[in-house]
Amino acid sequence: MVTKRQPHELVDRLADDSSLARAERCLQQLLEAPGLEADEEEEDRQWLESDLSGLAELEPYEWGPQGVPLGRPIRMDPSLGLVIE
Secondary structure, eight states, rough: OOOOOHHHHHHHHHOOOHHHHHHHHHHHHHHHHHTTTOOOOHHHHHHHHHHTTTTTOOOOOOOOOOOOOOOOEEETTTTTTEOOO
């Protein structure tokens, strides 16, 4: 059985965009495999069942003097999948 942490660990170890595309295809095949069960953990269950109706009342997150960190742009390529620029 594939745990939900394994795909994240795999993506974290990728060296380049082509590796990411290969990993994405592999993960998609795993998700479509018959009999695959997600390993729902207690923390996941608590988040899914929690009452989030008061989130709008919270103060916005303080990112510090630099502001929101810049990320790398992404795009979807039909032949490769998700591509990180």
